[in-house]
Amino acid sequence: MEKDTISKTLKILQNHFSQERKTTLNRMRGEDPYKILVGCIVSINIKDEVTEKILEELFEKADSFEELLKLEQEELERMLYLARYRKIKANTLKNISKEILDKYNGKVPDTKEELLKIKGIGPKTANVVLNFAFNKPYIPIDSNTLRITNRIGWITTEKHADVEIMLIKNLDETTLKNANALFMLHGKTICVPVSPFCSRCPVNELCAKVGVEKSR
């Protein structure tokens, strides 16, 4: 796949979704790294509206790792009541807070190597933090990004890391930093998992529709 086609596709998606409201995490871009990291953990596998609601209360009660660590476990789980895996998430948040306070003086590290040393932080969360909190050229790969890049025909893989390498190779820094928000919006509204809306897709002409057996 030509580099120009990949950039062109992203540009079309950028124009198409320019007026759309971005996800809570995307709207938090540039905020305190503590908030980005906590927001990312809370948001895993839940709807954006739920993430927004939970974070509003959570940041009101705890706007630093110290304060989060001081929260009673039951209180934290109660705040996460709408989130899937609330017990696991509450434990992860407490463990991460403790580790960052103990080993990093309360400051979120700004390199992938250090972030991945912290238990509870995986490659996707690390990339979100590096991109959204530190404005570095990393892209979190989620299920939307994986599905869309395969369908369009840019890559054939099930591995998130392969998609990340391919996008880094083919996109300039600014486009790369914004691409995740576009894939999320496109995957949620048009290139949905089952029977995508190809007839009203702005990148229809550029898409190979790999594996798409049924579309609308």
Ligand code: SF4
């Ligand atoms: S044409 Fe269809 S499969 Fe291709 S990106 Fe658009 S919605 Fe997805």
